[in-house]
Amino acid sequence: MDKPVGDIGMERDENVTSLALLASFLRLGASSFGGGMAGWTHREIVERRGWLTDDEFLKTLTVAQVMPGANPVNLAVYIGLKLRGVAGACIALFGMVLPAFAVILAMSFIYQQLRSHPEAQAVLRGLACVGIASSLTMGIKTARRLKANALPILMALAVFLMVGVLRWPLVAVVAGSIPVSVAATFWIEREKSRD
Amino acid sequence: MIDDKLLNLILLCIPLSLVSFGGGQTIVASLQHETVDVLHLLSGPQFTDLYAISRAAPGPGTLIVALIGWEVNGLLGAVLATLAIFIPSSILLCILGSYWQRHRRSAWAIAAEKGLAPVAVGLIFAGVFAVAQSARFTPLEMATSLGAIAVLMTTKTGPYPLLGFVGVSYFLLSLAGMA
Numbered sequence: 001m002d003k004p005v006g007d008i009g010m011e012r013d014e015n016v017t018s019l020a021l022l023a024s025f026l027r028l029g030a031s032s033f034g035g036g037m038a039g040w041t042h043r044e045i046v047e048r049r050g051w052l053t054d055d056e057f058l059k060t061l062t063v064a065q066v067m068p069g070a071n072p073v074n075l076a077v078y079i080g081l082k083l084r085g086v087a088g089a090c091i092a093l094f095g096m097v098l099p100a101f102a103v104i105l106a107m108s109f110i111y112q113q114l115r116s117h118p119e120a121q122a123v124l125r126g127l128a129c130v131g132i133a134s135s136l137t138m139g140i141k142t143a144r145r146l147k148a149n150a151l152p153i154l155m156a157l158a159v160f161l162m163v164g165v166l167r168w169p170l171v172a173v174v175a176g177s178i179p180v181s182v183a184a185t186f187w188i189e190r191e192k193s194r195d
Numbered sequence: 196m197i198d199d200k201l202l203n204l205i206l207l208c209i210p211l212s213l214v215s216f217g218g219g220q221t222i223v224a225s226l227q228h229e230t231v232d233v234l235h236l237l238s239g240p241q242f243t244d245l246y247a248i249s250r251a252a253p254g255p256g257t258l259i260v261a262l263i264g265w266e267v268n269g270l271l272g273a274v275l276a277t278l279a280i281f282i283p284s285s286i287l288l289c290i291l292g293s294y295w296q297r298h299r300r301s302a303w304a305i306a307a308e309k310g311l312a313p314v315a316v317g318l319i320f321a322g323v324f325a326v327a328q329s330a331r332f333t334p335l336e337m338a339t340s341l342g343a344i345a346v347l348m349t350t351k352t353g354p355y356p357l358l359g360f361v362g363v364s365y366f367l368l369s370l371a372g373m374a
Binding site: 029032059060062063064065066067068069070071072073074077078081086089093097099100101103104105107108111115118119121122123124125126127128129130131132133134135136137138139140142143145146147152153155156157158159160162163164165167169170171174175177178181182183184185186189190 | 210211212213214215216217218219220222223224225228232243244246247248249250251252253254255256257258261262265266270273277281282284285287288289291292295296299302303305306307308309310311312313314315316317318319320321322323324325326327330332336339340341343344347348354357358361362364365366368369370
C-alpha cells in the first residue's frame, strides 16, 4: 500500500500538501448538506485545485460507488489515497466527516435538552415522516434503474423479504445474495451479448 | 469507559460498514432491529427520533450511528461508533480500490457493478419498512408521508424545504393541540 498509484498512471503529486488536502475536504465536508456531492467534489478537486483530470476523477467515482461505504466519503478517501497515500486517505476521511459529525453532535445535544417537550416530539414525528418518504423515494428511483428483467427484480424482492420482513441478519443476507446477484447479472449480460 | 452496550454497538457497526453498499440507507433495517429488538440499546420511539434527526442532518445518512453512540455513551460513544462505521469500509477501499480500477472493464467487474443494485434496492425498502413499522404512524403522519412521497416523486423539490415545512407545520399543530 506504499505506492497505491504507481501502476495506474496517476503519479502522487508532491505539490499536494497535507494542509491543502485537509482544507479541501473540510470545505467539502461542510458543504455536504443535501446531495450532489460528486459534483461538489469535482468542482473542488478537478476544477479549483487541478489535482486530478476529468478522466481520473471519473475512474475514482466508479470505484467509490461500487465499494461499500457512503459514496461521498468513499470518493474523498480514494482521492486522498491517490494524491497522498494512506496519510492522504486519513486526512480526507477526517476532513469529510468532521463538519457533519460536529453538526450531528450539536443536534444530539439539542435533542437531549428538548425531547421531553411535546412540541419537540411533534416536530420529530413530522421529520420522521419526511425522512421515510425521502428514503422510499430513493428506493423507488434506484429500483427504476434496474434492468427490466425478472431476475434483478426477484433478487430485490427476496432481499427485502429476508431483511425487512423475516428480520434475518443483514450481513449474512448480503454476503449470500451478492454472489448470486452478480452471477445472475453476469449470465444475463452474456446472454445479451450473444443475441 | 467502554461498557458492554458501547462494545455491542461497535461490534454491530464494523460488519455493517463492510456491507453498506450504497451508503447509510441500506443498513437502517439492521440498525433498527439490532439496537431496539436484540441489543435493547434504544426504545422503538427513541430510534424513530434518531432516524428523523439523521435524515434532517447534513452529511452521510450513516452518521445515524453517531446519534446512537451518543445515546449509549455520550461523546465517546458517538466518536467510536462513527469510527467503527467509516474505518472498515475505508480500509477495504484502500486495499481493493486500485485492483478494482485496473479490472473495471472485465465482464465480472461490470456484472458486479450492476449486480449490487438489486441488493441495495431490497435493503433500502427493508429499511423503510423497519422504520415505518416501529414508528406506528397515526393517520395524520401516514398522510404526511404519502404527501411527501408525492411531492418528492413528481417535483424537483429536495427534502430540505419539505423538512422545514413539515417541521414548522407539526410545531404549530402541536401548539394548537392537534398533533
